[in-house]
Amino acid sequence: MAELAxxxxxxxxxxxxxxxxxxxxxxxAADDSAAASALRVAARVRAGIENEWxxxxxxxxxxxxMLTWTTTAPAWVQGRRGAALGRALAARARALARDTRxxxxxxxxxxxxxxxxxxxxxxxxxxxxxxxxxxxxxxxxATTDTTSTALPEALRAAFVRTCAAGGLRHGFARGLxxxxxxxxxxxxxxxxHALTFAYLLRGGQLPTTFLVDTARALxxxxxxFAGQQGLQPxxxxxxxxxxxxxxxxxxxxLADPSGLLAPAAGDPMYALxxxxxxxxxxxxxxxxxxxxAAYLFGGRDVLADGGAAIVAAAATAxxxxxxxxxxxxxxxxxxxxxASGFVNHFGRANATRASGEVTxxxxxxxxxxxxxxxxxxxxxxxxxxxxxxxxxxxxxxxALEEAGTLTADGAPPVTGVVALPHDVLGPDDPRPAALxxxxxxxxxxxxxxxxxxxxxxxxxALATYQRGLASAAAARLAAGEIARPDRYLAEVTxxxxxxxxxxxxRVGHQAERRGRGADAALTFWIxxxxxxxxxxxxxxxxxxxxxxxxxxxxVTDAATSALADAEREAAADxxxxxxxxxxxxxxxxxxxxxxxxxxxxRLPAELAPGGVLPAxxxxxxxxxxxxxxxMERVLRALDVAPSRVGVELDIEALRxxxxxxxxxxxxELD
Amino acid sequence: MPIDPDATLLRRRAADLRRLAAHLxxxxxxxxxxxxxxxxxxxxxxxxxxxxxxxxxxxxxxxVDDLRLHAHWLERQADAAEAAAAASLAxx
Numbered sequence: 162m163a164e165l166a167x168x169x170x171x172x173x174x175x176x177x178x179x180x181x182x183x184x185x186x187x188x189x190a191a192d193d194s195a196a197a198s199a200l201r202v203a204a205r206v207r208a209g210i211e212n213e214w215x216x217x218x219x220x221x222x223x224x225x226x227m228l229t230w231t232t233t234a235p236a237w238v239q240g241r242r243g244a245a246l247g248r249a250l251a252a253r254a255r256a257l258a259r260d261t262r263x264x265x266x267x268x269x270x271x272x273x274x275x276x277x278x279x280x281x282x283x284x285x286x287x288x289x290x291x292x293x294x295x296x297x298x299x300x301x302x303a304t305t306d307t308t309s310t311a312l313p314e315a316l317r318a319a320f321v322r323t324c325a326a327g328g329l330r331h332g333f334a335r336g337l338x339x340x341x342x343x344x345x346x347x348x349x350x351x352x353x354h355a356l357t358f359a360y361l362l363r364g365g366q367l368p369t370t371f372l373v374d375t376a377r378a379l380x381x382x383x384x385x386f387a388g389q390q391g392l393q394p395x396x397x398x399x400x401x402x403x404x405x406x407x408x409x410x411x412x413x414x415l416a417d418p419s420g421l422l423a424p425a426a427g428d429p430m431y432a433l434x435x436x437x438x439x440x441x442x443x444x445x446x447x448x449x450x451x452x453x454a455a456y457l458f459g460g461r462d463v464l465a466d467g468g469a470a471i472v473a474a475a476a477t478a479x480x481x482x483x484x485x486x487x488x489x490x491x492x493x494x495x496x497x498x499x500a501s502g503f504v505n506h507f508g509r510a511n512a513t514r515a516s517g518e519v520t521x522x523x524x525x526x527x528x529x530x531x532x533x534x535x536x537x538x539x540x541x542x543x544x545x546x547x548x549x550x551x552x553x554x555x556x557x558x559x560a561l562e563e564a565g566t567l568t569a570d571g572a573p574p575v576t577g578v579v580a581l582p583h584d585v586l587g588p589d590d591p592r593p594a595a596l597x598x599x600x601x602x603x604x605x606x607x608x609x610x611x612x613x614x615x616x617x618x619x620x621x622a623l624a625t626y627q628r629g630l631a632s633a634a635a636a637r638l639a640a641g642e643i644a645r646p647d648r649y650l651a652e653v654t655x656x657x658x659x660x661x662x663x664x665x666x667r668v669g670h671q672a673e674r675r676g677r678g679a680d681a682a683l684t685f686w687i688x689x690x691x692x693x694x695x696x697x698x699x700x701x702x703x704x705x706x707x708x709x710x711x712x713x714x715x716v717t718d719a720a721t722s723a724l725a726d727a728e729r730e731a732a733a734d735x736x737x738x739x740x741x742x743x744x745x746x747x748x749x750x751x752x753x754x755x756x757x758x759x760x761x762x763r764l765p766a767e768l769a770p771g772g773v774l775p776a777x778x779x780x781x782x783x784x785x786x787x788x789x790x791x792m793e794r795v796l797r798a799l800d801v802a803p804s805r806v807g808v809e810l811d812i813e814a815l816r817x818x819x820x821x822x823x824x825x826x827x828x829e830l831d
Numbered sequence: 832m833p834i835d836p837d838a839t840l841l842r843r844r845a846a847d848l849r850r851l852a853a854h855l856x857x858x859x860x861x862x863x864x865x866x867x868x869x870x871x872x873x874x875x876x877x878x879x880x881x882x883x884x885x886x887x888x889x890x891x892x893x894x895v896d897d898l899r900l901h902a903h904w905l906e907r908q909a910d911a912a913e914a915a916a917a918a919s920l921a922x923x
Contacts, residue, residue, distance in 0.1 A: 171871035199894035
């Protein structure tokens with residue numbers, strides 16, 4: 162029975178709506194370069210309506226062609242269901258790989274839609290077809306009819322649904338990898354099967370176990386290829402190089418916004434990394450293996466897209482939403498291990514050549530979440546990794562040796578998670594954290610501050626971290642745990658100031674590298690020292706140092722602004738920068754000391770409601786609203802604030818010491 | 832609040848991006864998709880067009896999100912510039 166294929170009146174209405182959308186998109190305009198990408202997307206949507214929708218609608222309105230079309234399932238699936246239906250589909254699908262005439266494709270599409278809600282049929286289809294059959298069919302469809310993607314899209318959707326429901330046979334992932342690799346080589350590297358495999362991975366989210374299996378198989382296949390070809394093991398990625406690429410219907414989905422095929426389109430690893438960037442648990446398993454982490458982060462080529470896919474995948478595993486407050490110690494340890502592998506391998510091999518906003522933001526997210534580890538690694542610049550290793554707790558050292566990350570001859574560990582002490586917390590309270598090597602960490606830091614947005618993200622995380630350190634120190638002082646408060650504070654505040662300046666120095670260098678000039682970047686960096694809170698987290702993903710959450714006290718108030726630059730010109734030289742930054746940082750510490758009850762600044766309620774000092778930006782706003790007060794007067798009040806716990810503290814001296822600690826880093830920029 | 836020329840420029844850019852985001856977000860693609868249902872036409876080609884427009888709609892939404900993200904970032908930069916100007920007044 163033929164179905165009525167269209168309603169002329171409704172099609173006319175559809176045409177009117179399509180034209181309205183077309184005209185609306187035609188009015189989209191902006192001069193700002195930041196709008197370029199969005200305008201390209203709008204142009205692409207517009208072109209789709211203009212060049213595809215309207216011609217089809219007009220043809221329908223002008224003819225009766227659609228009356229002959231049918232969406233009823235073909236006779237060979239009628240009356241079948243379950244596994245029998247799946248087997249029938251598989252038999253036709255295998256034949257379809259050799260016969261891709263339009264009518265057979267459309268019949269298959271109708272049959273697939275007819276069966277799509279029958280889970281047993283879908284399981285049987287993919288079991289019968291197998292990974293090589295699926296890949297072969299999709300590749301045949303994509304290379305014989307390079308304009309239609311309806312059936313490949315329907316097949317991919319069914320594949321993803323079946324995979325997510327656990328309906329694929331064990332080993333399917335490995336089978337797909339091996340089939341793609343073999344077909345690619347067998348075809349003389351025409352790239353069709355590799356592109357098809359990447360297309361499959363670019364569909365809906367696949368389950369964790371499938372992704373882990375795929376990653377294992379992909380790395381194994383690449384290494385096997387390298388071995389067979391007599392290449393260095395790290396050159397296994399060259400398995401996917403392409404000689405002559407034939408037209409492929411699925412290529413547009415893997416294209417850049419410009420319409421050109423993305424450089425990494427035919428390398429399935431990038432598509433897999435895109436999946437991992439949405440599944441932190443899978444990423445922690447994949448990158449948690451030392452050997453695989455070394456290959457993916459530091460061996461194999463992963464820079465065809467500027468490093469965006471690998472760094473995004475690492476960021477989700479090491480610093481994703483599930484690596485936050487409430488995460489289990491196991492998850493935090495696994496995330497730290499990924500961070501260690503990423504920094505030590507990617508930092509050494511790739512960070513200096515990586516580029517792009519996405520890459521920089523993801524790197525900033527990793528460092529921003531693992532600041533405790535970074536702080537410890539950077540704390541003693543004169544200490545070598547070997548010396549740090551020598552100071553490790555024997556139990557940690559044994560654990561690293563057992564994990565194979567530390568060789569018996571004492572070579573530096575490649576990756577690891579160890580209990581690291583911090584001066585603020587004291588030697589009796591070490592915290593597990595990623596073991597980061599100084600030199601690669603420096604390269605990753607450079608990447609993390611290489612764009613304005615990524616520097617801002619890291620700034621927010623560091624500000625939160627600094628406040629967490631101040632809060633932890635204030636709590637220890639309030640509890641009377643510290644025998645020599647003045648010496649303790651002098652040491653830990655100088656360390657905090659040094660850390661801020663050392664990263665600030667990199668911000669300045671990166672700004673100069675981009676031709677932006679260091680002054681503006683550093684002014685921003687220094688102004689925002691007092692800015693730490695939730696807003697950036699809501700915007701760009703949580704920047705809070707989750708792995709140091711035990712250190713960082715809850716930051717509940719919205720630190721709404723950045724801002725301690727009283728004289729813009731003063732930040733133009735090292736002394737000015739150090740002085741302004743130390744004032745900002747000293748306020749962060751004085752605020753926590755005051756709020757913890759260590760000192761009493763005796764400020765009026767208009768400035769410190771309920772006796773609680775606000776974030777610096779808020780304080781500035783309150784001072785502006787009260788003509789009797791100036792910031793200078795507030796800072797003086799903090800300088801002379803008496804102690805409530807019987808300790809003598811000299812905030813002014815601390816501020817001077819912080820400035821002194823920051824000077825070398827800022828002088829290096831002048 | 833003192834007027835900072837940098838902040839004014841940043842806010843103007845942010846406003847432009849937000850204006851474009853609002854315009855793109857108001858693109859009546861939902862109307863097209865609603866009108867393209869099975870009651871209007873049924874065919875593999877129609878389904879293909881609908882599927883593709885659904886993907887395009889998602890891309891357009893992503894682009895709108897990106898524009899708003901960028902605008903938000905520009906506004907924060909403007910906040911910082913203005914607050915710095917306020918701070919200089921307070922200290923001075």
